[in-house]
Amino acid sequence: MKVRMISEVLKEQFGEKIYRLSLSSGCTCPNRDGTLGVGGCTFCSEGGSGEFAAEPAPIAEQIEKAKKLVRGKTGGEHFIAYFQSFTNTYGDPERLRALYTETLQREDIVILSIGTRPDCLDDRMVGMLAELNRTKPVWVELGLQTANDKTAERVNRCYPRSTFEDAYRRLREAGLTVIVHLIFGLPGESEADMLDSVRYLAGLNPPPDGVKLQLLQILRGTKLAEDFARDPWPVMTLPEYAELLRKALPLLPTETVIHRLTGDGPKRLLIEPQWCADKKRVLNTLRTVLR
Template identity: 60%
Template sequence: MARRLSTYLKELYGEKIYRLSLQSGCTCPNRDGSIVMPDGKRLTGGCTFCSEGGSGEFAAQVAPIEEQIEEAKKRIAGKTDAKSFIAYFQSYTNTYGDINRLKELYTKAAMRDDIKILSIGTRPDCVGDEVIEMLKELKKIKPVWIELGLQTIHEKTALEIHRGYTLDVFEDAYKRLKDAGIEVIVHVIIGLPGETKEDMLETIKYLSDLQPVLDGIKIQNLQLLKGTEMYEDYKKTRFDDKNKYAFMSMEEYTDFVSACLALLPKETVVHRMTGDGPRSLLVEPKWSTDKKRVLNMLTKKCDGLLL
């Protein structure tokens, strides 16, 4: 039986911990042309499901980290009375850049008393030896989580969504991160183009069998957003291939997530079970905008599956 994030954090700190969304000023290797596809195409648009607005606007010159943290705290002041926070570097690939600049940025965040955890989103192909050494140094100051956007274990889908790396790259990065004592959280998207429920369950089963055991997982439904490569493909193919984009109903999705959770080991912490895209950009599934209702349904269906 896996654990809820709230349970896990309460065990560790005895208080509510809230995420602060911060920017590192990085981009992605499948956005800047560094990755070449098997057909010779250079990737410049990022993953096909990702939009600029949906993942946070990229800016090479971001505000100083102290200023970002204070502004982020102001934004959530009306939602929570939390005094302790996770510094969450979410958008783009936050280990893809000048290592000295990143080391200084993350060290400044980690040194603050109100920051309890550093959570850094990145890609498995951007976790080289220098990055591992940086993370080990940061871990001496505060706990470090690395979030890897695997999304699927299926290579055909990975090519379709322009992920830009193979499963063996993930496996190598995962092993080296775990050997370094870093907690790893893996992101999975339910409903990627062309995948069946069996395909999606294979991804969950693969993650549940990982050794060392997976620390955390984020599960979310595919968000089809305007302005993405995926949306353009959807407009071209939705009538010719109705099975490619087969969006689940809310009922189906919540049932499926409960089936996924039943497969996870007790050591794995569930960080997310759904996602909600920007209303102005969201095409499908429209039910995902009602996040409160989705979470209530998930809570009922997953009762007994999470500690």
């Protein structure tokens, strides 16, 4: 079975390595600001599940700053504008249209990638994203995390799977690229539940353009960290996680590109699993799985 990683796909498509710039849209999240309830998803950290995003500032300034950070390590020329933290379609549609249009108009930005919740994608928003997608590729990243509604309730995701299905269908019908996030190791989930989530994605018609997989990270300051301190549960080891990926990846169709296999939480907030902090070891182990 051939696993297609996004880095290879982009290199084929653009003839060079394409890097991500973590940017901030200034949006909050309805699951964090009290609109849907209190506290947000239990695993969500103060940065809204995107700790490396720039501080809200004019977008040109953010991009230049993020480019300097990335260039220091890589020397890249073309980038994905990645709005990861919080819910990047939750806000005034005209403000967001202006922000994303300005971002896409730049020559150094070749793809716009927007992380969001499926309950913040009404037809007007989907229409606006579809319009932008006619100029350059727009990816919409949906944080499903699990296909199991009971687990979703337990982690306070605050929308049912049917909401995901509705948004997913409308996004795909509008021609947008959809990447779905899953988290393995959510409280109460067995291996069978996690693999069921992967099977569920594989069974969507059409299947997702991409998936991001990660093991649950317990981060300081989250509700999950409180639960863990009160009643700790066994956390997967790196070999166990690698074994899970070995079972999960073949379930996905080859047209679904893998965008991520590990979490990217900040070390300073990481409580468990501590092995996630050793990026080199993790990548070496996961490369072996892919081979």
